[in-house]
Amino acid sequence: MTTDLVPTPTAAPTRAFRLGIAGPVGTGKSSLIALLCRELSAELALGVVTNDIYTDEDARFLRSAGVLDPQRIRAVETGACPHTAIRDDVTANLLAVEDLEADFAPLDMVLVESGGDNLTATFSPALVDAQIFVLDVAGGGDVARKGGPGIGRADLLVVNKTDLGPYVGVDVEQMVADASAARDGRPVIGLSRTDRPSIEALTGWLRGVLAGFRSGGHVAVDPGPMAPHFHADEDHPGGGYVHAHDDAGSHTHG
Protein backbone atom coordinates (compact mmCIF):
# COMPACT_ATOMS: atom_id res chain seq x y z
CA MET A 1 0.00 0.00 0.00
CA THR A 2 1.27 3.41 -0.88
CA THR A 3 1.92 5.93 1.84
CA ASP A 4 2.20 8.75 -0.68
CA LEU A 5 -1.02 10.42 0.45
CA VAL A 6 0.05 13.97 -0.41
CA PRO A 7 1.22 14.47 -3.96
CA THR A 8 4.76 15.76 -4.12
CA PRO A 9 5.85 17.91 -7.03
CA THR A 10 8.18 15.92 -9.24
CA ALA A 11 11.13 17.17 -11.21
CA ALA A 12 9.09 17.47 -14.40
CA PRO A 13 5.42 18.15 -13.54
CA THR A 14 3.02 17.42 -16.40
CA ARG A 15 -0.10 18.79 -14.76
CA ALA A 16 -0.97 22.47 -14.45
CA PHE A 17 0.38 24.66 -11.67
CA ARG A 18 -2.42 25.07 -9.11
CA LEU A 19 -2.77 28.42 -7.34
CA GLY A 20 -5.22 28.97 -4.47
CA ILE A 21 -6.79 32.36 -3.73
CA ALA A 22 -8.14 32.68 -0.17
CA GLY A 23 -9.31 35.53 2.04
CA PRO A 24 -12.40 37.04 3.67
CA VAL A 25 -15.61 37.89 1.80
CA GLY A 26 -15.45 41.07 -0.26
CA THR A 27 -11.69 41.56 -0.26
CA GLY A 28 -11.55 41.09 -4.04
CA LYS A 29 -10.63 37.43 -4.67
CA SER A 30 -12.80 37.20 -7.79
CA SER A 31 -11.53 40.55 -9.06
CA LEU A 32 -7.95 39.41 -8.47
CA ILE A 33 -8.61 36.28 -10.54
CA ALA A 34 -10.21 38.39 -13.28
CA LEU A 35 -7.14 40.63 -13.20
CA LEU A 36 -4.76 37.65 -13.48
CA CYS A 37 -6.78 36.24 -16.39
CA ARG A 38 -6.72 39.60 -18.14
CA GLU A 39 -2.98 40.01 -17.64
CA LEU A 40 -1.85 36.44 -18.31
CA SER A 41 -4.28 34.68 -20.65
CA ALA A 42 -2.29 35.78 -23.70
CA GLU A 43 0.82 33.94 -22.47
CA LEU A 44 -0.62 31.17 -20.25
CA ALA A 45 -3.41 28.62 -20.75
CA LEU A 46 -5.66 29.13 -17.70
CA GLY A 47 -8.58 27.48 -15.89
CA VAL A 48 -10.57 28.63 -12.85
CA VAL A 49 -12.46 26.73 -10.12
CA THR A 50 -14.67 28.70 -7.74
CA ASN A 51 -15.96 27.57 -4.33
CA ASP A 52 -18.97 29.72 -3.58
CA ILE A 53 -20.64 29.17 -0.26
CA TYR A 54 -24.23 29.57 -1.32
CA THR A 55 -24.40 30.53 -5.00
CA ASP A 56 -22.42 30.32 -8.20
CA GLU A 57 -22.12 34.11 -8.08
CA ASP A 58 -18.32 34.12 -8.34
CA ALA A 59 -18.30 31.79 -11.33
CA ARG A 60 -20.97 33.88 -13.03
CA PHE A 61 -19.08 37.11 -12.26
CA LEU A 62 -15.93 35.69 -13.82
CA ARG A 63 -17.76 34.33 -16.86
CA SER A 64 -19.44 37.71 -17.42
CA ALA A 65 -16.14 39.54 -17.00
CA GLY A 66 -15.18 38.24 -20.42
CA VAL A 67 -11.59 37.58 -19.42
CA LEU A 68 -11.65 33.82 -20.03
CA ASP A 69 -13.66 31.30 -22.05
CA PRO A 70 -16.72 30.61 -19.80
CA GLN A 71 -16.16 26.86 -20.27
CA ARG A 72 -12.86 27.21 -18.42
CA ILE A 73 -14.59 28.45 -15.25
CA ARG A 74 -16.18 25.77 -13.05
CA ALA A 75 -18.10 26.13 -9.77
CA VAL A 76 -17.86 23.56 -6.95
CA GLU A 77 -20.56 23.27 -4.28
CA THR A 78 -19.20 23.02 -0.76
CA GLY A 79 -22.27 21.90 1.22
CA ALA A 80 -21.78 24.84 3.61
CA CYS A 81 -18.29 23.48 4.34
CA PRO A 82 -15.93 25.91 2.54
CA HIS A 83 -13.05 25.02 4.87
CA THR A 84 -13.51 21.28 4.35
CA ALA A 85 -13.62 21.68 0.57
CA ILE A 86 -10.17 23.28 0.41
CA ARG A 87 -8.50 21.64 3.36
CA ASP A 88 -9.56 18.27 4.82
CA ASP A 89 -11.59 16.80 1.95
CA VAL A 90 -10.39 18.37 -1.28
CA THR A 91 -11.95 15.64 -3.46
CA ALA A 92 -14.60 17.77 -5.19
CA ASN A 93 -12.05 20.47 -6.00
CA LEU A 94 -9.42 18.02 -7.20
CA LEU A 95 -11.94 16.41 -9.57
CA ALA A 96 -12.92 19.83 -10.93
CA VAL A 97 -9.24 20.76 -11.44
CA GLU A 98 -8.52 17.42 -13.13
CA ASP A 99 -11.55 17.89 -15.40
CA LEU A 100 -10.32 21.31 -16.49
CA GLU A 101 -6.83 19.92 -17.08
CA ALA A 102 -8.26 17.07 -19.16
CA ASP A 103 -10.77 19.18 -21.12
CA PHE A 104 -8.31 21.95 -22.03
CA ALA A 105 -4.98 20.14 -22.00
CA PRO A 106 -2.36 21.37 -21.70
CA LEU A 107 -3.17 24.04 -19.12
CA ASP A 108 -0.40 26.08 -17.54
CA MET A 109 -2.26 27.17 -14.43
CA VAL A 110 -5.54 26.49 -12.61
CA LEU A 111 -6.70 29.15 -10.17
CA VAL A 112 -8.84 27.86 -7.28
CA GLU A 113 -10.89 30.49 -5.44
CA SER A 114 -11.90 29.60 -1.88
CA GLY A 115 -15.35 30.37 -0.57
CA GLY A 116 -15.00 33.78 1.05
CA ASP A 117 -15.18 32.93 4.70
CA ASN A 118 -12.90 34.26 7.38
CA LEU A 119 -9.31 34.71 8.40
CA THR A 120 -8.65 31.06 9.25
CA ALA A 121 -9.36 29.34 5.90
CA THR A 122 -6.26 28.13 4.06
CA PHE A 123 -5.69 25.57 1.29
CA SER A 124 -4.19 22.12 1.75
CA PRO A 125 -0.97 21.47 -0.21
CA ALA A 126 -2.83 18.40 -1.49
CA LEU A 127 -4.99 20.79 -3.57
CA VAL A 128 -2.77 23.75 -4.48
CA ASP A 129 0.93 24.27 -5.12
CA ALA A 130 0.89 27.84 -3.81
CA GLN A 131 -1.66 30.22 -2.34
CA ILE A 132 -2.36 33.93 -2.21
CA PHE A 133 -4.21 35.37 0.79
CA VAL A 134 -6.18 38.53 0.03
CA LEU A 135 -7.02 41.35 2.44
CA ASP A 136 -8.28 44.80 1.53
CA VAL A 137 -7.72 48.22 3.05
CA ALA A 138 -11.48 48.78 3.37
CA GLY A 139 -11.64 45.87 5.84
CA GLY A 140 -9.61 47.95 8.27
CA GLY A 141 -5.93 48.77 8.77
CA ASP A 142 -5.67 46.53 11.82
CA VAL A 143 -6.60 43.25 10.10
CA ALA A 144 -3.03 42.52 9.00
CA ARG A 145 -1.84 42.81 12.61
CA LYS A 146 -4.45 40.30 13.78
CA GLY A 147 -2.60 37.57 11.93
CA GLY A 148 -3.80 34.08 11.17
CA PRO A 149 -2.33 31.27 9.07
CA GLY A 150 -3.14 32.87 5.70
CA ILE A 151 -1.91 36.32 6.66
CA GLY A 152 1.19 34.91 8.33
CA ARG A 153 2.28 32.14 6.01
CA ALA A 154 0.49 32.11 2.63
CA ASP A 155 3.00 32.24 -0.24
CA LEU A 156 1.88 35.80 -0.98
CA LEU A 157 -0.26 38.31 0.93
CA VAL A 158 -2.10 40.84 -1.20
CA VAL A 159 -3.39 44.01 0.45
CA ASN A 160 -6.01 44.94 -2.11
CA LYS A 161 -7.80 48.16 -3.08
CA THR A 162 -4.95 50.41 -1.96
CA ASP A 163 -6.56 53.24 -3.94
CA LEU A 164 -9.38 53.28 -1.36
CA GLY A 165 -7.02 54.10 1.55
CA PRO A 166 -7.74 57.84 1.71
CA TYR A 167 -11.52 57.22 1.64
CA VAL A 168 -11.60 54.71 4.49
CA GLY A 169 -9.00 56.39 6.70
CA VAL A 170 -6.38 53.66 6.38
CA ASP A 171 -2.65 54.36 6.18
CA VAL A 172 -1.79 51.91 3.37
CA GLU A 173 1.97 52.05 3.91
CA GLN A 174 1.49 51.25 7.59
CA MET A 175 -0.88 48.37 6.78
CA VAL A 176 1.62 46.85 4.34
CA ALA A 177 4.42 47.34 6.90
CA ASP A 178 2.30 45.62 9.59
CA ALA A 179 1.61 42.75 7.19
CA SER A 180 5.30 42.39 6.33
CA ALA A 181 6.17 42.31 10.04
CA ALA A 182 3.53 39.60 10.62
CA ARG A 183 5.07 37.49 7.83
CA ASP A 184 8.73 37.34 8.76
CA GLY A 185 9.77 38.71 5.39
CA ARG A 186 7.43 36.66 3.20
CA PRO A 187 6.18 38.76 0.26
CA VAL A 188 3.39 41.33 0.57
CA ILE A 189 2.00 43.32 -2.34
CA GLY A 190 -0.21 46.38 -1.96
CA LEU A 191 -2.44 46.11 -5.02
CA SER A 192 -4.77 48.38 -6.92
CA ARG A 193 -6.14 47.79 -10.36
CA THR A 194 -5.42 51.48 -11.04
CA ASP A 195 -1.77 51.11 -9.98
CA ARG A 196 0.15 49.58 -12.88
CA PRO A 197 3.43 48.91 -11.01
CA SER A 198 1.50 46.94 -8.35
CA ILE A 199 -0.05 44.76 -11.06
CA GLU A 200 3.37 44.10 -12.50
CA ALA A 201 4.69 43.18 -9.08
CA LEU A 202 1.88 40.62 -8.78
CA THR A 203 2.38 39.05 -12.20
CA GLY A 204 6.17 39.12 -11.68
CA TRP A 205 5.80 37.21 -8.40
CA LEU A 206 3.51 34.69 -10.08
CA ARG A 207 5.87 34.12 -13.03
CA GLY A 208 8.68 33.48 -10.58
CA VAL A 209 6.70 30.88 -8.61
CA LEU A 210 5.53 29.23 -11.83
CA ALA A 211 9.10 29.00 -13.08
CA GLY A 212 10.08 27.36 -9.78
CA PHE A 213 7.23 24.86 -10.13
CA ARG A 214 8.23 23.99 -13.68
CA SER A 215 11.84 23.43 -12.76
CA GLY A 216 10.80 21.15 -9.90
CA GLY A 217 12.25 23.47 -7.28
CA HIS A 218 8.94 24.62 -5.81
CA VAL A 219 7.67 23.01 -2.60
CA ALA A 220 4.04 23.49 -1.56
CA VAL A 221 3.82 24.84 1.99
CA ASP A 222 0.93 24.51 4.42
CA PRO A 223 0.27 27.83 6.16
CA GLY A 224 -1.03 25.75 9.08
CA PRO A 225 -4.42 25.49 10.74
CA MET A 226 -3.68 28.23 13.27
CA ALA A 227 -0.94 30.81 13.64
CA PRO A 228 0.87 31.28 16.93
CA HIS A 229 -1.51 33.43 18.92
CA PHE A 230 -2.14 35.12 22.24
CA HIS A 231 -4.56 33.91 24.91
CA ALA A 232 -5.73 36.48 27.43
CA ASP A 233 -5.60 35.00 30.93
CA GLU A 234 -5.72 37.28 33.96
CA ASP A 235 -4.28 34.56 36.20
CA HIS A 236 -1.28 34.07 33.94
CA PRO A 237 1.89 36.13 34.45
CA GLY A 238 1.89 38.79 31.75
CA GLY A 239 -1.87 38.57 31.31
CA GLY A 240 -1.87 35.60 28.96
CA TYR A 241 0.35 33.48 26.81
CA VAL A 242 1.43 33.04 23.23
CA HIS A 243 1.63 29.60 21.72
CA ALA A 244 1.62 27.68 18.47
CA HIS A 245 -0.31 24.48 17.87
CA ASP A 246 2.61 22.13 17.75
CA ASP A 247 1.27 20.61 20.96
CA ALA A 248 -1.97 19.26 19.56
CA GLY A 249 -4.88 18.98 21.95
CA SER A 250 -3.48 21.18 24.72
CA HIS A 251 -6.64 23.27 24.76
CA THR A 252 -9.69 24.14 22.70
CA HIS A 253 -10.65 27.42 21.09
CA GLY A 254 -14.16 28.48 21.96
Next chain:
Amino acid sequence: MATGAPAAAVVQLLLADSRLPVGAHTQSAGLEGALAAGMPVHDVPRYIDARLRTVTLVEASAAVLALTALAPADGTPAAGWPVDPDPARRLAAVDAAWHARSVSPALRENSRLLGRGLLRLAARLWPDASAVRAVRALGRPSRAVVLGAVGSAAGLAPADLATVLGYDDAQTVAAAALKLVPMDPVEATSWVLHAAPAIAGMAARAAAVRTPEDLPAAAAPLVEAWAEAHAEASARLFRS
Protein backbone atom coordinates in the same frame (compact mmCIF):
# COMPACT_ATOMS: atom_id res chain seq x y z
CA MET B 1 -3.69 -3.82 2.58
CA ALA B 2 -4.76 -6.76 4.65
CA THR B 3 -8.07 -8.32 3.73
CA GLY B 4 -10.42 -10.44 5.79
CA ALA B 5 -12.77 -9.75 8.64
CA PRO B 6 -10.83 -7.11 10.63
CA ALA B 7 -10.26 -4.94 7.54
CA ALA B 8 -13.85 -5.51 6.39
CA ALA B 9 -15.24 -4.23 9.69
CA VAL B 10 -13.13 -1.07 9.55
CA VAL B 11 -13.86 -0.51 5.86
CA GLN B 12 -17.58 -0.79 6.55
CA LEU B 13 -17.25 1.94 9.18
CA LEU B 14 -15.07 4.08 6.92
CA LEU B 15 -17.64 3.92 4.11
CA ALA B 16 -20.34 5.06 6.54
CA ASP B 17 -18.22 7.93 7.88
CA SER B 18 -18.78 11.36 6.37
CA ARG B 19 -15.14 12.15 7.18
CA LEU B 20 -14.01 9.73 4.47
CA PRO B 21 -12.41 12.03 1.87
CA VAL B 22 -14.76 11.39 -1.05
CA GLY B 23 -16.63 14.69 -1.19
CA ALA B 24 -19.64 13.61 0.91
CA HIS B 25 -19.98 17.13 2.31
CA THR B 26 -21.27 18.25 -1.09
CA GLN B 27 -24.36 16.02 -0.77
CA SER B 28 -27.82 16.37 0.79
CA ALA B 29 -29.39 13.21 -0.71
CA GLY B 30 -31.80 15.47 -2.56
CA LEU B 31 -33.05 17.20 0.59
CA GLU B 32 -32.11 20.73 -0.48
CA GLY B 33 -34.11 20.39 -3.69
CA ALA B 34 -37.02 18.79 -1.82
CA LEU B 35 -37.24 21.63 0.72
CA ALA B 36 -36.86 24.22 -2.04
CA ALA B 37 -39.82 22.62 -3.81
CA GLY B 38 -41.94 23.05 -0.68
CA MET B 39 -41.66 19.74 1.15
CA PRO B 40 -42.34 20.54 4.83
CA VAL B 41 -39.65 19.71 7.37
CA HIS B 42 -42.01 17.41 9.29
CA ASP B 43 -42.08 15.18 6.21
CA VAL B 44 -38.33 14.51 6.32
CA PRO B 45 -38.69 11.11 8.11
CA ARG B 46 -41.16 10.02 5.41
CA TYR B 47 -38.75 11.36 2.80
CA ILE B 48 -35.99 9.15 4.23
CA ASP B 49 -38.37 6.18 4.19
CA ALA B 50 -39.44 6.85 0.60
CA ARG B 51 -35.84 7.01 -0.56
CA LEU B 52 -35.01 3.74 1.17
CA ARG B 53 -37.87 2.05 -0.70
CA THR B 54 -36.93 3.49 -4.11
CA VAL B 55 -33.70 5.19 -5.24
CA THR B 56 -31.63 3.89 -2.34
CA LEU B 57 -32.91 0.33 -2.84
CA VAL B 58 -31.87 0.53 -6.49
CA GLU B 59 -28.43 1.91 -5.64
CA ALA B 60 -27.79 -0.60 -2.83
CA SER B 61 -28.96 -3.48 -5.04
CA ALA B 62 -26.61 -2.38 -7.80
CA ALA B 63 -23.74 -2.22 -5.28
CA VAL B 64 -24.54 -5.74 -4.08
CA LEU B 65 -24.74 -6.95 -7.65
CA ALA B 66 -21.32 -5.45 -8.44
CA LEU B 67 -19.93 -7.07 -5.30
CA THR B 68 -21.27 -10.53 -6.14
CA ALA B 69 -20.33 -10.15 -9.81
CA LEU B 70 -16.72 -9.77 -8.66
CA ALA B 71 -16.68 -12.19 -5.75
CA PRO B 72 -19.43 -14.79 -5.96
CA ALA B 73 -19.89 -16.36 -2.54
CA ASP B 74 -19.41 -19.89 -3.84
CA GLY B 75 -16.70 -19.02 -6.31
CA THR B 76 -18.89 -19.28 -9.39
CA PRO B 77 -21.04 -16.58 -11.01
CA ALA B 78 -24.69 -16.75 -9.99
CA ALA B 79 -27.18 -18.41 -12.29
CA GLY B 80 -28.61 -15.93 -14.77
CA TRP B 81 -25.33 -14.12 -15.41
CA PRO B 82 -24.11 -14.21 -18.96
CA VAL B 83 -20.95 -16.25 -19.07
CA ASP B 84 -18.29 -13.58 -19.30
CA PRO B 85 -14.83 -14.22 -17.90
CA ASP B 86 -14.00 -10.50 -17.89
CA PRO B 87 -14.92 -8.96 -14.51
CA ALA B 88 -14.91 -5.45 -16.02
CA ARG B 89 -17.60 -6.50 -18.51
CA ARG B 90 -19.65 -8.04 -15.71
CA LEU B 91 -19.39 -4.70 -13.85
CA ALA B 92 -20.33 -2.83 -17.01
CA ALA B 93 -23.49 -4.94 -17.19
CA VAL B 94 -24.34 -3.93 -13.62
CA ASP B 95 -23.65 -0.29 -14.41
CA ALA B 96 -25.91 -0.46 -17.46
CA ALA B 97 -28.69 -2.07 -15.42
CA TRP B 98 -28.36 0.67 -12.77
CA HIS B 99 -28.38 3.35 -15.48
CA ALA B 100 -31.56 1.94 -17.03
CA ARG B 101 -33.31 2.15 -13.63
CA SER B 102 -32.05 5.65 -12.73
CA VAL B 103 -34.38 8.05 -14.48
CA SER B 104 -32.84 11.43 -13.65
CA PRO B 105 -29.79 12.50 -15.68
CA ALA B 106 -28.80 14.83 -12.82
CA LEU B 107 -28.81 11.97 -10.32
CA ARG B 108 -26.86 9.74 -12.70
CA GLU B 109 -24.26 12.45 -13.25
CA ASN B 110 -24.00 13.07 -9.50
CA SER B 111 -23.54 9.34 -8.89
CA ARG B 112 -20.75 9.15 -11.47
CA LEU B 113 -19.02 12.16 -9.89
CA LEU B 114 -19.21 10.54 -6.45
CA GLY B 115 -17.99 7.32 -8.03
CA ARG B 116 -14.90 9.15 -9.28
CA GLY B 117 -14.12 10.48 -5.82
CA LEU B 118 -14.50 7.03 -4.34
CA LEU B 119 -12.49 5.45 -7.13
CA ARG B 120 -9.69 7.93 -6.50
CA LEU B 121 -9.61 6.72 -2.90
CA ALA B 122 -9.90 3.03 -3.79
CA ALA B 123 -7.13 3.21 -6.37
CA ARG B 124 -4.79 4.50 -3.69
CA LEU B 125 -5.86 2.17 -0.89
CA TRP B 126 -6.16 -1.07 -2.92
CA PRO B 127 -3.99 -0.46 -6.00
CA ASP B 128 -3.45 -4.16 -6.60
CA ALA B 129 -6.95 -5.48 -5.91
CA SER B 130 -8.43 -7.16 -8.99
CA ALA B 131 -11.84 -5.68 -8.12
CA VAL B 132 -10.46 -2.13 -8.17
CA ARG B 133 -8.56 -2.76 -11.40
CA ALA B 134 -11.77 -4.07 -12.97
CA VAL B 135 -13.87 -1.08 -11.94
CA ARG B 136 -11.21 1.39 -13.09
CA ALA B 137 -11.54 -0.09 -16.57
CA LEU B 138 -15.11 1.24 -16.74
CA GLY B 139 -14.07 4.89 -17.05
CA ARG B 140 -16.78 6.73 -15.11
CA PRO B 141 -18.68 4.07 -13.15
CA SER B 142 -21.61 4.88 -10.88
CA ARG B 143 -21.05 5.20 -7.15
CA ALA B 144 -22.94 1.93 -6.63
CA VAL B 145 -20.59 -0.06 -8.83
CA VAL B 146 -17.50 1.46 -7.23
CA LEU B 147 -18.90 0.68 -3.78
CA GLY B 148 -19.39 -2.91 -4.92
CA ALA B 149 -15.76 -3.09 -6.02
CA VAL B 150 -14.55 -1.59 -2.74
CA GLY B 151 -16.72 -4.09 -0.88
CA SER B 152 -15.14 -6.88 -2.88
CA ALA B 153 -11.59 -5.61 -2.24
CA ALA B 154 -12.29 -5.36 1.50
CA GLY B 155 -14.27 -8.59 1.83
CA LEU B 156 -17.60 -7.06 2.84
CA ALA B 157 -20.72 -9.21 2.94
CA PRO B 158 -23.59 -8.12 0.64
CA ALA B 159 -25.97 -7.28 3.48
CA ASP B 160 -23.29 -5.22 5.25
CA LEU B 161 -22.58 -3.23 2.09
CA ALA B 162 -26.29 -2.61 1.53
CA THR B 163 -26.67 -1.50 5.15
CA VAL B 164 -23.90 1.05 4.66
CA LEU B 165 -25.76 2.54 1.69
CA GLY B 166 -29.02 2.72 3.63
CA TYR B 167 -27.43 4.26 6.69
CA ASP B 168 -25.41 6.71 4.60
CA ASP B 169 -28.49 7.89 2.72
CA ALA B 170 -30.51 8.52 5.90
CA GLN B 171 -27.59 10.18 7.68
CA THR B 172 -26.84 12.38 4.65
CA VAL B 173 -30.42 13.67 4.76
CA ALA B 174 -30.23 14.25 8.51
CA ALA B 175 -26.86 16.04 8.39
CA ALA B 176 -27.96 18.23 5.48
CA ALA B 177 -31.16 19.15 7.36
CA LEU B 178 -29.01 20.58 10.14
CA LYS B 179 -27.40 22.93 7.62
CA LEU B 180 -30.61 23.83 5.78
CA VAL B 181 -33.23 24.03 8.55
CA PRO B 182 -31.29 24.01 11.84
CA MET B 183 -32.89 22.22 14.77
CA ASP B 184 -31.86 20.27 17.81
CA PRO B 185 -29.38 17.81 16.26
CA VAL B 186 -30.72 15.07 18.51
CA GLU B 187 -33.97 15.23 16.58
CA ALA B 188 -32.21 14.72 13.24
CA THR B 189 -30.26 11.82 14.72
CA SER B 190 -33.51 10.26 15.91
CA TRP B 191 -34.75 10.20 12.31
CA VAL B 192 -31.82 7.96 11.40
CA LEU B 193 -32.41 5.63 14.34
CA HIS B 194 -36.13 5.42 13.58
CA ALA B 195 -35.25 4.50 9.99
CA ALA B 196 -33.41 1.40 11.25
CA PRO B 197 -36.18 -1.09 10.38
CA ALA B 198 -36.54 0.42 6.92
CA ILE B 199 -32.75 0.30 6.43
CA ALA B 200 -32.69 -3.36 7.51
CA GLY B 201 -35.61 -4.25 5.22
CA MET B 202 -34.03 -2.45 2.29
CA ALA B 203 -30.66 -4.12 2.93
CA ALA B 204 -32.25 -7.57 3.07
CA ARG B 205 -33.99 -7.02 -0.26
CA ALA B 206 -30.84 -5.63 -1.86
CA ALA B 207 -28.64 -8.42 -0.52
CA ALA B 208 -30.87 -11.01 -2.19
CA VAL B 209 -30.41 -9.54 -5.68
CA ARG B 210 -28.23 -11.88 -7.74
CA THR B 211 -28.64 -10.98 -11.43
CA PRO B 212 -29.08 -7.75 -13.41
CA GLU B 213 -32.61 -8.87 -14.26
CA ASP B 214 -33.42 -8.97 -10.53
CA LEU B 215 -32.35 -5.36 -9.99
CA PRO B 216 -35.39 -3.47 -8.63
CA ALA B 217 -36.78 -0.71 -10.85
CA ALA B 218 -38.35 1.43 -8.11
CA ALA B 219 -38.53 5.03 -9.31
CA ALA B 220 -39.43 8.06 -7.15
CA PRO B 221 -40.78 10.70 -9.56
CA LEU B 222 -40.70 13.58 -7.05
CA VAL B 223 -37.11 12.81 -6.01
CA GLU B 224 -36.11 12.73 -9.65
CA ALA B 225 -38.02 15.89 -10.62
CA TRP B 226 -36.59 17.79 -7.64
CA ALA B 227 -33.09 16.63 -8.55
CA GLU B 228 -33.51 17.95 -12.08
CA ALA B 229 -34.74 21.33 -10.81
CA HIS B 230 -31.96 21.51 -8.21
CA ALA B 231 -29.30 20.90 -10.85
CA GLU B 232 -30.43 24.13 -12.54
CA ALA B 233 -30.70 26.19 -9.33
CA SER B 234 -28.24 29.08 -9.07
CA ALA B 235 -28.36 29.34 -5.27
CA ARG B 236 -27.59 26.07 -3.55
CA LEU B 237 -25.40 24.75 -0.79
CA PHE B 238 -25.28 21.15 -1.99
CA ARG B 239 -24.50 19.66 -5.34
CA SER B 240 -27.38 17.18 -5.04
